[in-house]
Amino acid sequence: MTATNPRDKASAVLWLAAGKSQRAAAEAAGVAPGTVGRWRRDPVFAAEVERMRAVWVEKSNDGLALLDHMDEVERRLRPGSPVRVEGGRWHVTVSIPSGASARRVERLTARAIARGMRALREAEGR
Template structure:
């Protein structure tokens, strides 16, 4: 498993820990240090995800699809929300020609519409 994003690193550690690997082995799988995994285990959200994943891993017969589905859900829940985009200041230079004002307004409208389409109002 490639552990690139923070949530993917946590998911790699979850899978290793749920599979009864040591903290050191989980850290290696996630590409982080052992103290990082220890700190994650102390976080309530991570601990809940670990408990839920262990329940799926411990089922017999082992259902690989269920394990991967649970892991994907855990990764999604552990993914931090992206901060809202900061509004970009738009200033029209004083003394702008009518043509430049029209271009500026067109740009403002296009930017606003694109933001609405992306769900950022």
């Protein structure tokens, strides 16, 4: 299994925000429609679709604004980047390889939590 390029995920976000089908978004991202369905259940991805939908409604004729927002979406969807989601909570992705020992799982999780805490401090200006 390979990780999907954040640019491809951002393309799917744009298509979904524009009201296109899950199949069309999957074709734009170069993945199976089921993959887009799984992404849509992810709260971070769903929040990005809603943000992009708001930009799309407000500035659908402003290509530069859409491209700028696409860059932001791509940055937030990059694996390992902590992302603030609804309710002020943070979402941090932890990639754990199959067959990892309990100790390695613990270490990877601790690093992800530390990334989230740093992001929180930066967001609060500390």
